[in-house]
Structures are given as structure tokens and as C-alpha cells.
Amino acid sequence: METDEQNEDFQRLHQLIAGTDDVKGFLEGMTRYAATSLSRVAGARIECAVTLHRRKRSVTIAGSSDTAILLDGVEQTLGDGPCLAALETHAPVLLPDTSTDTRWPELTANLAAAGARSVLGVPLNLGKDASAALNFFAMQSGLFTAEAINEATVFADMAGQALRLAVRIATADLLAEDLKTALESRTAIDLATGIIMEQNRCSQDEAFAVLRNASQNRNEKLHDIAEGIVNNREGARETTSATHFED
Template identity: 50%
Template sequence: MPKSPEHELMIELQDLIIGTETVAGFLSGLSIVAAGTISRSAGTPVECGVTLKRRRATKTVGGSSDRAILLDKIEQRIGQGPCIEALRIKSPVLLNDVRSDPRWPAYQEQLVAEDCLSVLGVPLELNEDSAAALNFFAQSPGVFTEATVRQAAGFADIAGGAVRLAVKVGTVQDAAQDLQAAMRSRTAIDLACGIIMAQNGCTQAEAMDILVKVSSHRNQKLRDVTEEMIVKISGVKPVTHFDGHQALP
């Protein structure tokens, strides 16, 4: 049975999540997929930038090209335009002809200078604290027809779920990295305590007290102090059992 375009898009976005290491990398890849999808619908080349909104601030986080990023940043710098308006009203906003639409004159003046004559902003729902939007750019006016706007909105509905998943994956990855760093720190401290206990015939609590005093005296982090001690004695940095498995093929 042939797959629907929506199903194929979902598979493509899932593969994109798996194939990128960061949320920013995923959003850049998403902008390329979005630009290709809407270019086919419009029958002319379209570029796409991605804007992320957290609380009240918006910023450009990716684009299908350097030019798309440049165009998206114009709107963020000026603070008004179809993408920001789409985030506010949670609905697509069309700037059909940059030369004649009166809504954002300062923004549109700069778009004309960059040879961009039509823009479409489409919001992506993420969560209560953040949202994102796709900002589509075309060199000709009237590129984004009603049918193209509907397709862009449908793309955003599917992409929104993928973005939420990517953010969750990124959060899990960050937590795993924090845990790994904590494990390395704990390993170094335990080894250093063992060295001091052997050298001074003291208890673990007394060894820890010595390390804390050295850390305070040197104004260094406890982990850095313990790693220096271990390197001085063994010639190599301490690794956890987890680190050792990470290095295996």
C-alpha cells in the first residue's frame, strides 16, 4: 500500500530526529525539509527560517540557507513581522506583497532591499513556555496561495509533534551528560580520598575534609583538585566504568 505524503513526512522527520545530535541541528534540518515541501507546492523556490520563542523573547535558531537565516534575523531585530505576529495569534500570517502591504514598513523596506517580496509565518505549538514558527520567504509576490498556506499549516501540525519529540530527546541527552559528568566527578573524589587515606592513615571523612580545605585554599573546584592529584600520581585522568564502555567499538 502506498504511503500518504503525511506519513512519508512523519518518517522523514523521525529519521531527522535520530540523525541529529542537538535540537538546534534538528531545527535546521526541519527548515530544509519545510523549504523543499513548500517549494514543490508553490512551484517556485522558497526558503525557510525557524524562530523560537521562549517567554517573551524570540530568536532565529535555524534556516534552510544562510540567506533564510539572514532574512529571519531581520524580523527579530526589528521586532515585528508575519512570523512574530503568527506566534502571537497562533495562526498563519501572510505578507503577500512586501511592496504594497502597509503593516510593517520598516521590516518590509529591508526585505525589498534583500529582494524578498513575499513572506509567510506559520506557528508551531510546543508547550506553555515556548513556541516556534516557520518563516517562509519567496522572491516574487503572490507565491503563497490559499492552497500553499493550507499545506504549510498542515506541515506545521505534523512538524510540531516532531519538534516536541526532539526537545524531549534533547532534554534526556542533557540529563545523561549531566549524570556522566557527575559520575566522573564522584569517581575522581573517591580515588583521591583513597590516596589520602593510604598516605595519612586517616578516615574517609578526614580525607574529604583535607580535599575540601585544599580546594578552598586554591580557589579550585573539588573535582579539578582531585583530578590533578590523580594525574600527578598515575599519569592519567580518572575514568568511570561507564566511560570505559563508552570507548568500546
């Protein structure tokens, strides 16, 4: 059964989607909120970064702070650690203490030098094409209790759902913008074709051929040629010779 806090987290994530213009903005807000949520459970400050893994390459794409991005970047540079292990195992992976853990000696040495004492990697489910994980960092050991790990896992599940939705919305917006641009381009070409038909007493195919030849001869885009014709017609309407393309 969902708790009031989990319902609040879910609502907050969807508010982030509605309140940001792009996926990057959502990710930055998500990591800040994840850090705040886990800090509340742990009783001390927790940092969070999100790592994206595609085509055998992992990269830090957002963080709750510059410190989180820096710490996560250490693991991605070395290519091994709890976050990447979580991606491989599809389960949370804990590095309980950088001063005693021996699984990733180079990583723990670098993290300890940067002040991080404990790390928790939690995978996000994004589907088949990509995977991601939340990487939580604590400046002291003992904060990632069973309760904290459970909270991080529940949050990651909601975050994965919200991120998939954010990506779908962003993709739909891009497709809509592409369609709008294509329609605007098509409209300009159709209008220019009509102007050439009227002024040259020719068929639609012949008018379009005139446009295409002008585009090739001038080494300009067909849409730009069409827009020039339409603008000239709407503006001055001085002469019809501009549409004959004698060049």
C-alpha cells in the same frame, strides 16, 4: 487522513532527529526540508526560516539559506510582521504582496528591496515556556494559495512535535552527560579518600577533611586534588608523603 506526502514529511523529520547531533543541526535540516516541501506545492522556490520567541524577544535561529535568515532577520529587527503576528494569534498570517500590503510599511519596503514579494508566517506549538514560527518567503506573489497554506500548517504541526522531541532528547543527553561527569568526579574523590585513609590510618571523615583542606589551601577544585592523588598512586607509587598535605 494523512497523505503519503505527510507520512513522508513526518518520517523525514524523525530521520533528521536521529541524524543530527544537536538541536541546531535539526533546525537547519528542518527549515531546508520545509522549504523543499512548500516549493513542491507552490511550483516555485520558497525559502524558510524559523524564529524562536522567549521572554518578549524574538530571534532567527535557523534558515534554509542565507537569504532566508537575512529576510527573517529584517522582521525580527523591526519587531513586527506576519511571523510575529502568527506567534501572537496562533494562526497562519499571510503577507500576500509586498508591493501592495499596507499593514507593515517599513517591513514590506525592506523585503521588496531584498526581492521578497510574499511572506507566510506559521506558528509552531512548543508548549508553555517558548514559542516558535516558520517564516516562508516567496520571490513572487500568488504562490501561497490555500493549498500551500494548508501544507505549511500541516508541516508546522509535525515540525512542532518533532522539535519538542529533539529538545527532550538533547536535554536528556545533557543530563546524562552531567550525571556521568558527576559520577566520575565522585569516584575520584572516593578513591582519593580511600588512599588517604590507608596511608594515614585515619577515618573516612578525617581523610575527606584532609582533601577539603588541601583544596582550600591550594585554591584548587576538590576533584582536581583527588585526581592528582589517584594518578600519583597509579603511576609512580614513590612515596606516601604526598598525601599528608603539610602545606
